[in-house]
Amino acid sequence: MSSKQPSSPSRRDFLRQSLVAVPAVSLMGTAAIAQTQSGTAATPAVAAGPKYTPRYFTAPEWDFLEAAVDRLIPSNEDGPGAVEAGVPEFLDRQMEAAYGHGGLWYMQGPFVPDSPPTLGYQLRYTPRELYRKGIAAIDDWCQKQHNQKFAALPADQRDAILHQLEKGEIKLDDVPTAAFFSQLLTNTKEGYFADPMYGGNKQMGAWKMIGFPGARADFADWVEQPGKVYPFGPVSIEGAKS
Amino acid sequence: MIRMKPVDIVIVGFGWTGAIMGIELADTGLKILALERGAYRDTSPDFVYPHNADELAYGIRGELFQPLARETVTVRHAVSDTAVPYRQYGSFLFGNNVGGAGIHWNGQHYRPSPEDLEIHSHISKRYGQKFMPDDMQIQDYGVAYDELEPYLEQFEYLCGTSGTAGNLNGEIKPGGNPFEGARKKPYPNPAVADTYGAKLFADAARAVGYHPFPQPSDNASRPYTNPHGVRLGPCNLCGYCERFGCFMYSKASPQTTILPVLMRKPNFELRTHSHVTKINLDSSGKRATGVTYIDAQGQQVEQPADLVIVSAFQMHNVRLMLLSGIGTPYDPNTGKGVIGKNYAYQMMSSIGVFFDKDVAINPFIGGGAGGVQIVDDFNADHFDHGPHGFVGGAYIYGGQTGGRPIQQLIVPPGTPSWGAGWKKAAKDNYLHATTVATHGSVMSYRDRYLDLDPTYKDAFGLPLLRITFDWHDNEYKMSQFVTERAQEIVKQMNPKATSLTLRKPGDHYDIRQYQTTHTTGGVIQGASPDSSALNRFQQSWDVSNVFVTGASAFPQNLGYNPTGLIGGLTYMSVKAIRETYLKQPGPLVQA
Numbered sequence: 001m002s003s004k005q006p007s008s009p010s011r012r013d014f015l016r017q018s019l020v021a022v023p024a025v026s027l028m029g030t031a032a033i034a035q036t037q038s039g040t041a042a043t044p045a046v047a048a049g050p051k052y053t054p055r056y057f058t059a060p061e062w063d064f065l066e067a068a069v070d071r072l073i074p075s076n077e078d079g080p081g082a083v084e085a086g087v088p089e090f091l092d093r094q095m096e097a098a099y100g101h102g103g104l105w106y107m108q109g110p111f112v113p114d115s116p117p118t119l120g121y122q123l124r125y126t127p128r129e130l131y132r133k134g135i136a137a138i139d140d141w142c143q144k145q146h147n148q149k150f151a152a153l154p155a156d157q158r159d160a161i162l163h164q165l166e167k168g169e170i171k172l173d174d175v176p177t178a179a180f181f182s183q184l185l186t187n188t189k190e191g192y193f194a195d196p197m198y199g200g201n202k203q204m205g206a207w208k209m210i211g212f213p214g215a216r217a218d219f220a221d222w223v224e225q226p227g228k229v230y231p232f233g234p235v236s237i238e239g240a241k242s
Numbered sequence: 243m244i245r246m247k248p249v250d251i252v253i254v255g256f257g258w259t260g261a262i263m264g265i266e267l268a269d270t271g272l273k274i275l276a277l278e279r280g281a282y283r284d285t286s287p288d289f290v291y292p293h294n295a296d297e298l299a300y301g302i303r304g305e306l307f308q309p310l311a312r313e314t315v316t317v318r319h320a321v322s323d324t325a326v327p328y329r330q331y332g333s334f335l336f337g338n339n340v341g342g343a344g345i346h347w348n349g350q351h352y353r354p355s356p357e358d359l360e361i362h363s364h365i366s367k368r369y370g371q372k373f374m375p376d377d378m379q380i381q382d383y384g385v386a387y388d389e390l391e392p393y394l395e396q397f398e399y400l401c402g403t404s405g406t407a408g409n410l411n412g413e414i415k416p417g418g419n420p421f422e423g424a425r426k427k428p429y430p431n432p433a434v435a436d437t438y439g440a441k442l443f444a445d446a447a448r449a450v451g452y453h454p455f456p457q458p459s460d461n462a463s464r465p466y467t468n469p470h471g472v473r474l475g476p477c478n479l480c481g482y483c484e485r486f487g488c489f490m491y492s493k494a495s496p497q498t499t500i501l502p503v504l505m506r507k508p509n510f511e512l513r514t515h516s517h518v519t520k521i522n523l524d525s526s527g528k529r530a531t532g533v534t535y536i537d538a539q540g541q542q543v544e545q546p547a548d549l550v551i552v553s554a555f556q557m558h559n560v561r562l563m564l565l566s567g568i569g570t571p572y573d574p575n576t577g578k579g580v581i582g583k584n585y586a587y588q589m590m591s592s593i594g595v596f597f598d599k600d601v602a603i604n605p606f607i608g609g610g611a612g613g614v615q616i617v618d619d620f621n622a623d624h625f626d627h628g629p630h631g632f633v634g635g636a637y638i639y640g641g642q643t644g645g646r647p648i649q650q651l652i653v654p655p656g657t658p659s660w661g662a663g664w665k666k667a668a669k670d671n672y673l674h675a676t677t678v679a680t681h682g683s684v685m686s687y688r689d690r691y692l693d694l695d696p697t698y699k700d701a702f703g704l705p706l707l708r709i710t711f712d713w714h715d716n717e718y719k720m721s722q723f724v725t726e727r728a729q730e731i732v733k734q735m736n737p738k739a740t741s742l743t744l745r746k747p748g749d750h751y752d753i754r755q756y757q758t759t760h761t762t763g764g765v766i767q768g769a770s771p772d773s774s775a776l777n778r779f780q781q782s783w784d785v786s787n788v789f790v791t792g793a794s795a796f797p798q799n800l801g802y803n804p805t806g807l808i809g810g811l812t813y814m815s816v817k818a819i820r821e822t823y824l825k826q827p828g829p830l831v832q833a
């Protein structure tokens with residue numbers, strides 16, 4: 001009756017194009033590919049793009065976020081850090097999406113914030129509100145304790161504060177710090193690994209670092225070669241290739 | 243209120259079971275209407291490449307799931323606690339559109355073990371009544387395996403399930419599950435090839451003396467045309483399966499197995515954006531007159547119908563029955579009443595298995611179901627429970643469904659959760675790690691049930707469903723025992739490191755952690771109206787022109803994924819409707 005093509009033309013074209021662009025690297029290990037690709041093959045359009053101007057976060061909030069995510073995923077020889085991967089841009093853009101407005105969560109009261117943690121998130125704050133309140137309160141605390149805002153503190157001190165936040169050791173009036181930290185870390189990793197079209201994972205740097213081929217989604221020929229390193233670098237949804 | 247022209251049959255919710263009901267009743271020529279609260283969805287344009295390969299949108303933000311902002315459930319651990327809303331997705335995920343959760347399921351397609359269906363009788367006979375704790379209230383389904391077998395087969399042939407038979411007409415076959423009930427026919431398609439993680443697991447399991455077999459999969463291993471003439475294409479193990487729609491026409495779903503035929507039937511109509519709020523009863527309370535729903539414009543609409551099929555998914559089925567006042571609500575204090583009774587879930591454990599860099603797992607190669615290996619030696623009553631003191635079991639699973647980095651990246655124990663150490667561990671381990679997990683049953687208990695929440699409401703102002711649930715000792719013991727067996731296999735795999743997630747006594751049910759969407763019970767089927775809401779044909783004992791499909795009918799949960807059994811029970815029910823009920827409407831079983 002309904003005989004459908006198992007593969008749409010657009011998909012076939014897409015794959016053909018992206019496969020053509022892949023150099024003959026099938027005998028090289030993934031590590032070698034990651035090396036050759038993370039450097040020169042970067043798409044210049046993105047690299048040379050204008051600096052992102054935040055729409056939701058204020059300048060002090062932006063400073064906080066850059067200073068925080070830079071410690072959550074630091075830049076080093078292993079691969080890109082969260083800042084160069086564009087995680088702050090990702091976070092800002094998420095705040096403008098339904099997600100940031102709490103549109104994906106059930107937000108009717110009454111709110112019982114001291115419920116057992118196993119019953120999940122019970123704060124009245126949407127992500128936008130949680131970031132706004134959380135950052136202000138932490139900067140305030142840093143100012144009082146260390147005479148400087150979080151972003152102005154040296155890296156090791158920022159690390160120490162992040163550890164304290166994670167463990168809920170810093171008590172702030174409105175914001176449970178462990179909940180704030182968990183939100184920040186979760187969203188940071190999302191931005192680092194999500195498709196680059198969301199603003200993070202610039203040049204698919206995080207995917208290249210771990211060896212994830214992104215949106216290739218076509219492994220029929222590879223399941224029968226168990227244990228062989230998959231040779232192709234990542235592609236992104238909007239067609240970036242490597 | 244708007245009043246629509248009457249129909250013969252109204253189907254509430256158009257997911258897996260609603261679609262089966264629709265197609266199996268279509269040839270009666272009766273006027274059938276399906277009401278679905280969500281939107282129309284089809285492979286094209288909704289799941290096309292490359293847009294489907296978007297982990298953030300589908301895997302994390304849950305584009306295809308029920309928006310919790312409009313409707314959720316509330317949860318508490320004990321009868322004396324106050325429940326709070328399930329505000330963000332964690333433990334389980336709900337479907338929301340045409341196709342239901344059947345769009346974004348994995349396609350792990352199991353039959354129950356014969357003893358699962360008669361568990362109370364079986365356990366009593368083999369181990370004695372005392373083997374079950376006092377507050378455990380497990381029951382038989384009122385349907386035996388041999389009777390259900392043709393319907394289980396019918397659903398497998400609809401889906402084009404790929405697998406290796408283990409018991410063909412009583413003969414144990416190599417490479418299949420030797421513990422399964424006898425099947426009359428082999429699977430319609432051969433098993434999907436193993437991914438590397440699964441192969442390492444299976445080799446190790448065999449060496450330890452267990453019986454691994456490929457997971458029965460509704461990710462097709464080859465092109466397949468089902469009995470309705472609808473075609474599936476071969477799965478390419480894209481790694482974007484569970485939580486995603488399939489862009490390859492490879493994952494069995496209502497869209498890929500039924501809708502192309504059903505949507506063309508002139509006597510079938512589908513109305514989307516139609517949210518049913520109530521099943522209406524006549525003044526006697528013994529007969530349904532149809533349903534009320536809210537349409538896309540927010541208007542209340544009354545839809546008269548002679549027969550009402552409730553197929554809105556387990557939780558929503560229970561809520562609709564409670565909102566409509568059909569059947570007596572369950573009371574945990576007296577153990578009386580049936581609607582909301584015997585809510586159960588599943589208990590999982592998992593082991594991260596980390597290898598050296600010379601072992602290329604390529605975790606992103608994965609299907610939701612295919613390419614994974616299973617050990618079923620410690621599920622159901624496949625082993626002597628006597629020395630172990632618990633009821634139920636789990637299957638052990640080796641391999642992975644994909645390597646999506648936000649959700650599925652795992653790091654060895656001792657790795658910090660952020661910073662340079664986390665990053666290095668992510669980089670060093672991603673390509674070289676796989677998972678071994680246990681997928682276990684949960685029995686039903688007197689104090690675990692569903693009712694309407696007294697405080698929290700949905701977007702229409704109607705009370706949310708409230709879950710009262712926590713683990714019992716029986717399940718901690720089960721999980722500990724089967725996890726130890728899984729660890730024996732993992733040891734044989736000789737990894738460089740392992741991590742363990744195991745729920746131990748004292749750990750409360752944690753709704754933040756995804757385990758499974760295999761929630762069960764609340765409108766259970768059984769032998770008598772005193773102990774069940776439905777008879778063996780899934781017909782309400784109280785209102786005989788209401789049938790309720792789905793896992794809400796399970797009197798307790800299995801170690802297996804539920805949909806194979808759900809499908810079988812639906813086919814059995816619809817055959818009774820077609821061949822008996824419609825000829826002479828009334829109770830199919832005398833109370």
Ligand SMILES: Cc1cc2nc3c(=O)[nH]c(=O)nc-3n(C[C@H](O)[C@H](O)[C@H](O)COP(=O)(O)OP(=O)(O)OC[C@H]3O[C@@H](n4cnc5c(N)ncnc54)[C@H](O)[C@@H]3O)c2cc1C
Pocket residue numbers: 254255256257258259260277278279280335336337338339340341342343344346347348349350351352484485516517518519553554555556558611759760791792793803804805806808
């Ligand atoms: C991520 C995930 C993975 C899964 N993997 C597996 C697996 O591998 N194996 C397995 O066996 N099972 C699996 N399941 C479970 C499987 O999807 C369900 O068992 C199956 O879909 C149940 O069928 P159903 O018809 O009862 O409900 P559904 O298929 O969910 O359909 C219910 C429909 O009713 C609609 N509805 C609800 N309320 C209303 C209302 N008030 N008015 C109108 N319409 C309404 C919903 O929108 C939905 O479309 C998985 C589920 C999820 C979420």
Ligand code: SF4
Pocket residue numbers: 460461462476477478479480481482483484486487488489490491492493608609610
């Ligand atoms: S893994 Fe296979 S069945 Fe699943 S979505 Fe991908 S192609 Fe479809």
